[in-house]
Amino acid sequence: MSEHSTMLTEVAAGLMRDLCTPEDVVAAEATGWSDRLWSALAEAGFPYVSVPEEVGGSGGDVADACALLAVAGRFAAPVPLAESGLLAGWALAAAGLELPEGPVSVAAGRPGDVVELSGGPGRWRLTARVQRVPWGARSTRVVLLASVGGERHVVSAPTAVAQVEPGRNLAAEPRDTLAWDDVPLADEAVAAAPAGVDPDALRLRGALGRAALISGALQRVAELTVRYTGERQQFGRPVARFQAVQAHLVTIAEEAELARLAVEVAARNARPDPGFFDVAAAASVTGEAATVAARAAHQAHGAIGMTKEYELGQLSRRLWSWRDEFGSERAWGRELGRRLAGAGADELWPRISTGLVSA
Amino acid sequence: MQFGATTLTPAEESLRAEVRDFLAAELPADHRPALGFAGRYDPDFSRKLAARGWVGMAIPPEYGGHGRSAVERFVVAEELLAAGAPIGAHFVADRQTGPTLLHFGTEEQRRRFLPGIAAGEIYFSLGMSEPDSGSDLASVRTRATRVDGGWTVTGTKVWTSEAHRNHFFAVLCRTSPMEEGRKHAGLSQLIVDLHADGVTISPIPYLDGSHHFNEVALEDVFVPDDMVLGEIGSGWQQVTSELAYERSGPDRWLSTFPVLREFVREGAGKAVADDEATVIGRLAARAWAIRALSLSVARALDAGEVPAIEAALVKEVGTRFEQDLVEALRGAAETEVDQGTGTLFQQLLAEAVLTSPSYTLRGGTTEILRSVAAKGLA
Numbered sequence: 001m002s003e004h005s006t007m008l009t010e011v012a013a014g015l016m017r018d019l020c021t022p023e024d025v026v027a028a029e030a031t032g033w034s035d036r037l038w039s040a041l042a043e044a045g046f047p048y049v050s051v052p053e054e055v056g057g058s059g060g061d062v063a064d065a066c067a068l069l070a071v072a073g074r075f076a077a078p079v080p081l082a083e084s085g086l087l088a089g090w091a092l093a094a095a096g097l098e099l100p101e102g103p104v105s106v107a108a109g110r111p112g113d114v115v116e117l118s119g120g121p122g123r124w125r126l127t128a129r130v131q132r133v134p135w136g137a138r139s140t141r142v143v144l145l146a147s148v149g150g151e152r153h154v155v156s157a158p159t160a161v162a163q164v165e166p167g168r169n170l171a172a173e174p175r176d177t178l179a180w181d182d183v184p185l186a187d188e189a190v191a192a193a194p195a196g197v198d199p200d201a202l203r204l205r206g207a208l209g210r211a212a213l214i215s216g217a218l219q220r221v222a223e224l225t226v227r228y229t230g231e232r233q234q235f236g237r238p239v240a241r242f243q244a245v246q247a248h249l250v251t252i253a254e255e256a257e258l259a260r261l262a263v264e265v266a267a268r269n270a271r272p273d274p275g276f277f278d279v280a281a282a283a284s285v286t287g288e289a290a291t292v293a294a295r296a297a298h299q300a301h302g303a304i305g306m307t308k309e310y311e312l313g314q315l316s317r318r319l320w321s322w323r324d325e326f327g328s329e330r331a332w333g334r335e336l337g338r339r340l341a342g343a344g345a346d347e348l349w350p351r352i353s354t355g356l357v358s359a
Numbered sequence: 360m361q362f363g364a365t366t367l368t369p370a371e372e373s374l375r376a377e378v379r380d381f382l383a384a385e386l387p388a389d390h391r392p393a394l395g396f397a398g399r400y401d402p403d404f405s406r407k408l409a410a411r412g413w414v415g416m417a418i419p420p421e422y423g424g425h426g427r428s429a430v431e432r433f434v435v436a437e438e439l440l441a442a443g444a445p446i447g448a449h450f451v452a453d454r455q456t457g458p459t460l461l462h463f464g465t466e467e468q469r470r471r472f473l474p475g476i477a478a479g480e481i482y483f484s485l486g487m488s489e490p491d492s493g494s495d496l497a498s499v500r501t502r503a504t505r506v507d508g509g510w511t512v513t514g515t516k517v518w519t520s521e522a523h524r525n526h527f528f529a530v531l532c533r534t535s536p537m538e539e540g541r542k543h544a545g546l547s548q549l550i551v552d553l554h555a556d557g558v559t560i561s562p563i564p565y566l567d568g569s570h571h572f573n574e575v576a577l578e579d580v581f582v583p584d585d586m587v588l589g590e591i592g593s594g595w596q597q598v599t600s601e602l603a604y605e606r607s608g609p610d611r612w613l614s615t616f617p618v619l620r621e622f623v624r625e626g627a628g629k630a631v632a633d634d635e636a637t638v639i640g641r642l643a644a645r646a647w648a649i650r651a652l653s654l655s656v657a658r659a660l661d662a663g664e665v666p667a668i669e670a671a672l673v674k675e676v677g678t679r680f681e682q683d684l685v686e687a688l689r690g691a692a693e694t695e696v697d698q699g700t701g702t703l704f705q706q707l708l709a710e711a712v713l714t715s716p717s718y719t720l721r722g723g724t725t726e727i728l729r730s731v732a733a734k735g736l737a
Contacts, residue, residue: 336639337641
């Protein structure tokens with residue numbers, strides 16, 4: 001991690017230690033949102049890390065954003081940090097659109113989504129229905145990718161004029177369906193998408209962001225499980241002394257470290273944008289790690305892990321949702337496998353050993 | 360935890376390119392890949408590799424070696440293993456005995472053995488396991504008795520790889536009786552010439568029918584004082600540090616990689632089914648991530664750190680991966696395999712099915728590694 005990343009994560013972790021305690025996370029469940037935390041993060045410029053300073057972002061690169069998201073994952077932060085800089089901010093800045101005040105989210109381009117942009121300068125109109133938008137209703141704007149006459153556009157759609165069907169993921173994080181019914185848009189809300197700003201690139205960034213969140217949450221899951229099994233006494237000794245429980249601790253440590261390094265390598269190789277092989281591999285590894293480690297952590301904790309008050313559940317419920325968002329480990333594995341098979345047997349090892357940097 | 364993501368320098372990458380070129384020139388096009396470091400024994404290949412400076416890389420130049428870094432050794436080892444090169448003759452001497460001699464050997468022993476190891480000409484086996492001592496190594500019963508000018512050794516070692524072809528083995532034995540409550544004291548390591556009087560080597564037939572392992576019976580074998588490795592009574596400390604050296608390298612996660620590559624080759628030109636693609640992608644992704652952990656340990660060793668817990672984790676997760684790969688490919692291939700028949704992929708799959716249970720046993724079982732690692736996590 002670079003010095004810049006380290007400083008960034010230390011500041012962010014300090015802020016979250018104060019404003020995003022496990023009690024805060026439980027309290028935020030009613031709305032899926034912490035205003036206090038978001039305000040503090042926004043004041044420090046964290047939402048727009050990795051967006052260039054020249055256009056109003058906070059500077060830094062994709063690796064900085066991922067390092068920050070690992071902190072957010074660790075604290076189960078109930079705010080759309082992954083959506084604001086790495087996704088929405090990236091698309092808006094690239095298209096030359098204004099970065100809005102307040103939270104901003106993005107439509108992932110899911111099957112069944114409809115986005116119809118029509119008209120032109122001075123007479124843009126939007127009809128759209130997009131599903132599972134993270135903190136959609138809470139955001140001031142939602143970024144959509146739309147095509148007009150074969151040309152891709154970035155749309156900064158105002159949520160104030162959208163119809164909202166609220167939704168939640170397994171961790172009660174808002175995943176709202178938003179609809180715009182032939183709504184007029186200001187010229188400042190639409191711009192042509194430059195090369196490289198497309199649904200595939202958005203999906204790569206989305207998956208890398210989720211992988212980073214997972215990697216941070218897994219670090220905390222590992223710590224919690226070591227602590228709890230060292231304190232919990234059964235049969236007259238800490239349960240961590242039992243080999244069967246130790247096996248769980250080792251599994252969690254391995255998966256957490258595999259996830260952390262996978263994200264670090266993929267993020268570091270994103271110069272400036274994340275590459276397919278890195279992200280696919282990292283998403284496959286972190287999805288599997290989330291599955292295996294959450295299971296082992298719950299088994300090692302026993303019944304206490306199943307209470308809503310205890311911190312583990314806040315993390316495991318997020319892991320169970322994040323692993324599927326922007327593509328599951330299976331979906332990414334399948335796509336990666338297809339491309340590797342297409343590249344041929346003798347290309348397989350060179351790609352694994354060079355960190356899969358190039359496509 | 361000290362795992363840190365690291366990249367290879369341009370110099371390290373160009374070393375990789377040199378090894379790839381060498382392998383392309385040396386391995387015949389129809390070469391059957393070996394599975395893992397013990398997969399194939401070929402002294403000619405070992406000597407050629409040594410001539411390029413890629414054996415004894417950790418040994419300093421004054422002892423005939425090359426004074427290269429742990430990461431450089433890592434790069435060479437992963438290229439050899441990924442290609443399935445026949446490295447069985449020299450690998451144990453290179454990975455394990457060389458560093459042990461360097462750390463604990465006398466000046467005379469270093470001069471006697473290290474140049475031969477680095478030349479790919481002197482091969483060592485390990486003399487740890489016994490019929491009644493596996494994971495509980497301190498319980499070894501092989502006993503050395505003091506005699507004029509040295510020791511006489513009596514006992515039986517088992518699972519001694521390539522003892523019938525190698526030159527020496529480092530025998531862990533009791534040089535003083537076990538005392539109550541101090542079972543790690545009184546152990547020593549002696550270098551025994553596998554051709555010495557009183558040494559009887561007999562094969563332990565392996566599951567796949569190969570002759571790789573042996574039982575080595577020692578009956579009053581004389582070992583001169585100058586063949587004592589390290590200090591008398593320090594055998595336990597030496598052996599445990601030796602195990603730490605060998606734990607986390609590419610030989611702990613790449614053994615079955617050639618099976619995956621041949622699976623991909625077999626599918627070339629055909630449409631890849633969804634479940635086949637998923638298996639290929641997920642195995643490649645996992646190998647990529649485990650490699651990052653393993654490489655990070657090599658980098659930490661070069662920085663003078665002692666990543667013992669990390670090394671145990673890499674071996675635990677890496678060797679399980681080697682086995683999972685075999686089962687995943689078996690599932691995807693939906694084939695019936697026999698030894699020695701069928702396509703190259705089918706033959707390698709059969710070999711892997713028969714030999715892969717050993718990966719999570721050799722060099723410390725999964726259970727022992729978990730116990731080592733868990734103590735460090737607490």
